[in-house]
Amino acid sequence: MQTPELRSLLEQVQTGQMAIDVALARLAPAAELGFAHVDLHRRQRCGFPEVIFCEGKTCEWVGSVVAQLAAAGQDCLATRVSADQAEYLSEHFPAAQQDRLARTFWLPAGSARVAGGRVTVITAGTSDLPVAQEAVVTARALGSEVNLLADVGVAGIHRSVVGGLVDCPVVAVPTSVGYGAAFQGVAPLLTMLNSCSANVVVVNIDSGFKGGYVAALIARRRSQTS
Amino acid sequence: MQTPELRSLLEQVQTGQMAIDVALARLAPAAELGFAHVDLHRRQRCGFPEVIFCEGKTCEWVGSVVAQLAAAGQDCLATRVSADQAEYLSEHFPAAQQDRLARTFWLPAGSARVAGGRVTVITAGTSDLPVAQEAVVTARALGSEVNLLADVGVAGIHRSVVGGLVDCPVVAVPTSVGYGAAFQGVAPLLTMLNSCSANVVVVNIDSGFKGGYVAALIARRRSQTS
Amino acid sequence: MQTPELRSLLEQVQTGQMAIDVALARLAPAAELGFAHVDLHRRQRCGFPEVIFCEGKTCEWVGSVVAQLAAAGQDCLATRVSADQAEYLSEHFPAAQQDRLARTFWLPAGSARVAGGRVTVITAGTSDLPVAQEAVVTARALGSEVNLLADVGVAGIHRSVVGGLVDCPVVAVPTSVGYGAAFQGVAPLLTMLNSCSANVVVVNIDSGFKGGYVAALIARRRSQTS
Amino acid sequence: MQTPELRSLLEQVQTGQMAIDVALARLAPAAELGFAHVDLHRRQRCGFPEVIFCEGKTCEWVGSVVAQLAAAGQDCLATRVSADQAEYLSEHFPAAQQDRLARTFWLPAGSARVAGGRVTVITAGTSDLPVAQEAVVTARALGSEVNLLADVGVAGIHRSVVGGLVDCPVVAVPTSVGYGAAFQGVAPLLTMLNSCSANVVVVNIDSGFKGGYVAALIARRRSQTS
Amino acid sequence: MQTPELRSLLEQVQTGQMAIDVALARLAPAAELGFAHVDLHRRQRCGFPEVIFCEGKTCEWVGSVVAQLAAAGQDCLATRVSADQAEYLSEHFPAAQQDRLARTFWLPAGSARVAGGRVTVITAGTSDLPVAQEAVVTARALGSEVNLLADVGVAGIHRSVVGGLVDCPVVAVPTSVGYGAAFQGVAPLLTMLNSCSANVVVVNIDSGFKGGYVAALIARRRSQTS
């Protein structure tokens, strides 16, 4: 927690605007939930709070971590939210923004977002939209202004071509949609790793989240320094 | 053997211009060499004689098959010729054309080649030249007029892009040169199989031979019918 | 759009037979739908309009692209149509031809099809029929006369054998049906890539569409030039 | 050791024709060499003595095992013999038969071989000859009459075809020669595992030895029972 | 069809016991069903009629092929029968024997089975029983006397061990049951291919059918010659 935030918190305690328990939750280094250990210092160390990957977790587990982060006054982003989890979360956190295409849940801490640079998300085809939208939501959560260009792949003029035409880093996200020999994303992953454009880096298959995260990080660096 | 060729052969026998043994060799359906069975009817069945793949064969084996095809009055193309084999063959068949870049040996049967359509061979980079040259030599052996465009890959605007810009079939040949995750050609093979251009077909890794062969076959069909 | 078609369109506008909006839709280079970018010049560039791959798309997305292509007076072919999508499309485009075995949707632009050569589709077994039928529908959509020979694999005399007996290019389509070590089509894919018949080229696993497309393209070249 | 052999051995000891030490070596159940444990009862249990796989072994190791088997009056077959090992062995065991193409060493125990059925070894191409020859030598060592048909693959009419035309078991041996996507024998291995002929079984890549061994075993069963 | 069977058929026609149409169906070399080509000479060529692999086929397709084989007086074995197909087939062919564990359908041609040798089917664990039972049914269909030993794997003393203890060929069938790194049968497949017992051959993953088929073929050879 940065000093101004900390001062504000203490003043609220002093004036009775904030209960001791609420202040304690916000100051704790980590919360132990038994099935999960919520790292509340991650924001300070890495610049963004822990993000919840929802696959293989019960609705209750996810809900408890969200509640913990919210109680600590931190932004809360969750990805790979299933239909069941989405319903559960919308009941318990009606103020959050959910995106069914991206399968994301986004509950900002309340403070206004400061624009941190600009990111462009590009998809070759329409089938890649859910992954692209996960990247869009994530980059926006990190404060980027995001522009989405969908389905720009004109019959084969695509992916690696972008790398050869621009002078900024390109974060490539392979997706798992395609015919048999795409092998659930292995083929585009290899294509991207072997791109002969030197400015192309790669993240995991279908990881719109990581693609959006790193793009926002790079964009933010620029804007922070300007 | 087509009728005109056959008639010519018989006339040469009749007039004593050709020995009986030579005529016999030309007429035989196949030659049995013990270690190899040379299919002499392949030209009639498939439009081109058997092609010799030299890897894993002794100089003597390769030489014997070349001699057999030549004796039968057929074109003789050999691929993947090693340095040792090349030296051996140039001693025994000084009239043949050898290409050290393509690692090919070419001993035409003598009759003039009839141009059978046009083929363009394109490489993204310079490292692909040996494979490309194998395709060039092969397509020329099948009678195509061949044009080679080397190293046209302008920093990533390459391979699959060609497919989206033309209206003819594209025969893609993956090559085994590249960084680790190219996996000796598996990555470009998958890229090509997954090309979203519907006119792209694929052959084996480094198989310039097969790429040139099929391209010439397609080109020839056009010219034959015109 | 070719000149005669263009002249006809302008005359219809002149005489009031066609509304300005309809004419506009037909002349637009591309249609932007937000989630998709419909490339309306693809027909001119590649000889056939964009084909819709339906997997991972909503019924509404697919329907909008079909409507767009139809409005532009272009042929509309869709592949991998799910049961839900098929029902939705048959409601909105009752004139279209759907094939449940091939999982295709075909809405021709209305102009009579000109036969463009002949294509033979061969399957080794009955389980390959859906993929084969996708090839049949596609090749017919491109104007080929198609002949289907199903289940000709007499206990093992199959696939690569065809390549060794004919003098035309063979486009091989591996399918994903089979026992464990077929690895969802990887085994037949490798078999075909390694065929020792020089006239065999390969497309993606289960891609009946691409197989039919390229075969029709090769066949058309022949007929166009005759 | 069968009773007649045993009786003969004891009689030789009784008459002083055989030294006690020689007799002991022949009767021992196993020989312990420190780096190797030579199983001398394998012949009785499995019908053929242990076979020496020479890769990764020193000349001395191989030589010691050969000497041990010979001393025990057993047949001695070694495979994958390197050039160095071959030279070493021919010096120490001049009576043995070595085959440089098959890379085998064969030192029969002296008793006449009884023909045990008939085996046919077939290769599609000339490059497969070393593996085929290993199968030939092995099957002969087990007492089969062997017939070798080399290079019968007429442009693609090959491998799995054989399975569909005969009524006997076919033991398929994939080889590691070929273009890139043959993946050192993985492609033919998968082709054979997926053969739709029900009578085809498969052994390891390049394992001419195992192919010849099992074929001889099957052939022998027939002849033993007749 | 063998001469005695043929004579009997003709006599039945002569005496009016068999209608001309029934006789015609039995004598036809093959039946063309549109979606399938039923090879009726396979029995003569390979010693057993075509076997129906049911995956990816409709109930009607499977039923038609069964009817065709039955009409031709041939044994009819089907494997990988789904619950739906099983129900359909039991309605139309109530006389057939179905095995739900093995997922097989067996409709013998009526003539008494002659015992053709003995086969032992062994499983390491209980989870392999469905595959083992497919082998049992198949080998019995080919006339073998079959003995099933289930779950003999005493904590690791298994698979390849059998090979080292017997002097007959062992046909190994890998199964797809197991923990993650079994990779749906790839791990046991490789284990078996790499068995150091020379008498072990391998068939496809989960292919109880092929395992039983080849084992019966080997066993039959023995008994035929005795």
Add this chain to the structure above:
Amino acid sequence: MQTPELRSLLEQVQTGQMAIDVALARLAPAAELGFAHVDLHRRQRCGFPEVIFCEGKTCEWVGSVVAQLAAAGQDCLATRVSADQAEYLSEHFPAAQQDRLARTFWLPAGSARVAGGRVTVITAGTSDLPVAQEAVVTARALGSEVNLLADVGVAGIHRSVVGGLVDCPVVAVPTSVGYGAAFQGVAPLLTMLNSCSANVVVVNIDSGFKGGYVAALIARRRSQTS
């Protein structure tokens, strides 16, 4: 069975406290159930009775093996219990402890558990809990005192790190949860196999059972000797 247990059993028979049949079941070396062969000497040979892997087995099969082990007076642990199997087992063995997260069934033989050393189970994230819990239940069944630390992976400081900080053996269990390029557990499996900490050993993907088993075995050795 150890001597004291044996004496106690015989005394109960002598005094009529135990029926002959019950005693017989406890003394039998193995129980043959047709579909399964229950190895009742495994406890003596390996220190723990056979454990039942439930995947691919019917409720009745699992129930019969449990009954057999219980009748023989042995501990009974089952893993990978499905919802259906769990319900069936809880009806027939109401005294057993079932863990739905770990999917385990545990029916101790009744004798008090002697603590056999201490084991710590650590998970990087919450999604790994089911596998971790399987390890916990297994290690407890073998008599270890178990401590579970869940979700200790602070944003990347995880897995292999543990190996470098402790001086005891680390048994690593890869899990199958994760993004595309985790390949169902292959990526963490390789990470662990390649750990540069010399004290890390690996078991199969998702095999919490084996991880807990070996950890308990190592821990027990220590405590047994103290």
Add this chain to the structure above:
Amino acid sequence: MQTPELRSLLEQVQTGQMAIDVALARLAPAAELGFAHVDLHRRQRCGFPEVIFCEGKTCEWVGSVVAQLAAAGQDCLATRVSADQAEYLSEHFPAAQQDRLARTFWLPAGSARVAGGRVTVITAGTSDLPVAQEAVVTARALGSEVNLLADVGVAGIHRSVVGGLVDCPVVAVPTSVGYGAAFQGVAPLLTMLNSCSANVVVVNIDSGFKGGYVAALIARRRSQTS
């Protein structure tokens, strides 16, 4: 070429300091060498001239491209320089800097390098040094100030750990050194792709070049904007 450079060039032509031919070479958009097509506009389009990947090229090919870039007044970086190529290049371009550990060749265009941000290159072990050094040379060529920390991996506290402790993007470069199951770099590649630190992106195996390039690009963005 930027306007100031262009003006300087023209002034040199005007004053006779530069020959017309030299000026022509510098102004050409691309140079065609037959075997290679040198893209001279890449610097303008992407911010850095084409980089020469030397594997699979002859000394003469590499030398010609270097000469061409130098003639055009551009920086020249070559990677994967073999010992032979290094010797050839040092003879023809004695002013260039070669690094035998990194296998790089670096011939700057002469203008002073402007520091463009700071990059830290970290290796877990000593065996990774050649790849790390390639990254160092590349990033320096792009104008970064580079700091190398070698062998910081304290027994397992490595790779992905870095990601969790910093708030800047981490570009991970897997290397091909290691034991068998590292599979020539596949294992660390997967580890990095699956890193749970959201700020980690990945490039090809052993591609120190691309790692250094992108890191410099990100660093430069920061400094350019400050």
Add this chain to the structure above:
Amino acid sequence: MQTPELRSLLEQVQTGQMAIDVALARLAPAAELGFAHVDLHRRQRCGFPEVIFCEGKTCEWVGSVVAQLAAAGQDCLATRVSADQAEYLSEHFPAAQQDRLARTFWLPAGSARVAGGRVTVITAGTSDLPVAQEAVVTARALGSEVNLLADVGVAGIHRSVVGGLVDCPVVAVPTSVGYGAAFQGVAPLLTMLNSCSANVVVVNIDSGFKGGYVAALIARRRSQTS
């Protein structure tokens, strides 16, 4: 460094028996060599000093690390020593023990080794000896009494069998020797991961070092506590 060792060192300094520089080297937490960072506290943290993996390192690099560890009074074990490195090391450290079969270098710190339990190393065949010997040397370096049983694999009764017959943990080391489908050790790696014996854990391919290390660690625990 333990207190007694520390006291002894200080006394030697006090009495002038040890120079200040030598004492400093022994007390340093780590040594920075530029290309390597030698972790001198590893012994305390993990129970054994850092071990040098020699592949991809120059003779000088390896020599410097050895010298550093020796100067710090620690045991020094190096693995994968090449012939060149071996020669270099024997010149500079003539007191060290080198094993050419195991490719190891062993320079104990001088203090007598205390036996820490017993380890048995078993190989199925002779080809596995180099890996087994690496395990033997490593386990001895950690203080175990080691027994080597070579080539105990009686025709297939091997590997996983051991697991089912003993009640102690089994550390399995796959090796890369074998026929094609062994895939350089992948096949035995999978076999071992899938062993149905619950007491088998696995390390990397050919990693005799890690196998010996962990086995010694487990054995030592036992002996430490007795």
